[in-house]
Amino acid sequence: MAKVHVRTEINGEPVEFLAEPRQSLLEVLREELGLTGTKEGCNNGNCGACSVIFDGRVVNACCVLAVEAEGARIVTIEGIARDGELHPLQQAFLEEAALQCGICTPGIIVAAKALLDREPNPDELRVRHWLAGNLCRCTGYDKIVRAVLAAAERLQAQEVPQR
Amino acid sequence: MRAFDYAAPRSLDETFPLLADGRRVRFLAGGTDIIVQLREGRAECDLLVDLKRIPELRRIEIRPDGTLAIGAAVPCAEVYEHPEVRRRWPALVDAASLIGGIQIQSRASLGGNICNASPAADSVPALIVLGARLVLASARGERELPIEGFFRGPGQTVLQPGELLVRIEVPPLPPCSGARFLRFIPRNEMDIAVANAAAFLRLDDDGRIAQARVALGAVAPTPLLVAEAGELLAGQQPNDELFARAGELAAAAARPITDVRGSVLQRRHLARVLTVRALRGALARAQEGS
Numbered sequence: 523m524a525k526v527h528v529r530t531e532i533n534g535e536p537v538e539f540l541a542e543p544r545q546s547l548l549e550v551l552r553e554e555l556g557l558t559g560t561k562e563g564c565n566n567g568n569c570g571a572c573s574v575i576f577d578g579r580v581v582n583a584c585c586v587l588a589v590e591a592e593g594a595r596i597v598t599i600e601g602i603a604r605d606g607e608l609h610p611l612q613q614a615f616l617e618e619a620a621l622q623c624g625i626c627t628p629g630i631i632v633a634a635k636a637l638l639d640r641e642p643n644p645d646e647l648r649v650r651h652w653l654a655g656n657l658c659r660c661t662g663y664d665k666i667v668r669a670v671l672a673a674a675e676r677l678q679a680q681e682v683p684q685r
Numbered sequence: 686m687r688a689f690d691y692a693a694p695r696s697l698d699e700t701f702p703l704l705a706d707g708r709r710v711r712f713l714a715g716g717t718d719i720i721v722q723l724r725e726g727r728a729e730c731d732l733l734v735d736l737k738r739i740p741e742l743r744r745i746e747i748r749p750d751g752t753l754a755i756g757a758a759v760p761c762a763e764v765y766e767h768p769e770v771r772r773r774w775p776a777l778v779d780a781a782s783l784i785g786g787i788q789i790q791s792r793a794s795l796g797g798n799i800c801n802a803s804p805a806a807d808s809v810p811a812l813i814v815l816g817a818r819l820v821l822a823s824a825r826g827e828r829e830l831p832i833e834g835f836f837r838g839p840g841q842t843v844l845q846p847g848e849l850l851v852r853i854e855v856p857p858l859p860p861c862s863g864a865r866f867l868r869f870i871p872r873n874e875m876d877i878a879v880a881n882a883a884a885f886l887r888l889d890d891d892g893r894i895a896q897a898r899v900a901l902g903a904v905a906p907t908p909l910l911v912a913e914a915g916e917l918l919a920g921q922q923p924n925d926e927l928f929a930r931a932g933e934l935a936a937a938a939a940r941p942i943t944d945v946r947g948s949v950l951q952r953r954h955l956a957r958v959l960t961v962r963a964l965r966g967a968l969a970r971a972q973e974g975s
Binding site: 526579582636652656 | 686687688689690691693713715716717720721723724725733735737760762785786787788789791792873874875
């Protein structure tokens with residue numbers, strides 16, 4: 523099958539690639555573009571490890587074909603920190619020890635960023651529901667939820683512009 | 686995953702010729718079912734037609750007569766975030782906000798949930814009780830039918846080769862009416878229904894039930910409209926005893942199977958309990974005038 527030429531934007535940079543229609547966005551991010559921060563967990567839409575922000579909405583990159591990225595704006599975990607500075611979410615995950623094995627962490631940080639971009643001040647229940655599509659088999663979630671709430675508080679206190 | 690070609694037509698007129706050259710075609714809207722099915726070999730195609738570049742399939746429109754028209758490729762999140770949908774059709778919000786987690790809701794469409802034709806599809810019982818109609822299009826033109834007439838069995842629909850679902854039309858709720866959708870799963874979210882149920886009630890000036898509809902999912906090969914429950918309820922004063930009898934009729938109408946998610950016994954029980962609770966929820970909404 524002929525490869526398709528795809529023009530997209532990833533982490534603020536224009537990116538072009540060739541993809542077979544059957545290749546997922548996850549596959550192309552990791553294997554063609556070297557963006558291996560986005561993890562493959564279940565590869566069937568259940569675990570959220572491959573969460574990326576696609577046109578402003580958090581999606582599973584395993585359930586999006588790379589060819590669907592034509593004209594889209596994508597943010598991956600590699601685009602969360604800026605100028606060598608960790609995003610407050612990343613800082614909070616370190617301080618709250620909100621990770622153990624770390625496989626789910628990029629997806630959770632991306633999903634949490636999508637939440638805080640929309641709702642800067644979510645309560646605990648909202649955070650738990652929003653992150654329901656992100657499985658973590660190590661932490662039991664409490665530290666993750668605490669980290670997201672701490673980052674929300676910090677973002678609001680600092681009035682860091684949402685990006 | 687087996688290789689296939691990909692097309693992203695910009696209009697229905699560009700779409701129909703793609704369906705006529707003998708290749709096995711599948712449609713792509715949100716992709717959360719079909720991409721996984723293709724990957725796992727549970728579906729095969731020569732050509733995958735992405736419907737998301739067709740503007741009319743991506744639109745939510747409220748017509749002057751109050752009808753809600755949802756393009757078949759509109760993602761669930763756009764449905765439940767829509768302020769007028771939230772205000773006027775909360776039962777649809779009940780369902781759309783329960784399908785998968787946020788990552789799924791960002792992509793998965795009501796059209797895909799319907800065409801995937803799972804007996805457990807969460808959007809379908811809500812759409813049945815709301816009186817939704819489906820508009821199907823092919824090169825020969827459009828036809829429409831009530832959503833409860835769309836399903837033939839698990840994964841089976843009345844769609845003909847060369848035909849696709851283009852939009853879902855939901856009539857305006859009459860005054861003094863309300864609807865509610867409920868689902869049972871063993872966890873709080875992110876699961877497939879063991880059973881689900883929806884109810885619609887319209888009250889007359891005396892607070893009696895003028896019209897009722899009850900629908901069930903995951904308890905039969907297709908989602909079910911339980912007409913006998915609607916007949917029992919019509920003309921009656923709403924109360925718990927009446928709702929309990931409607932629940933018994935729903936349980937009797939269920940034809941469930943035992944599988945990994947639940948047993949025949951549990952599903953019959955759930956059909957009854959969810960029907961009663963959905964009726965209570967519909968009544969509360971009808972009484973608050975939403």
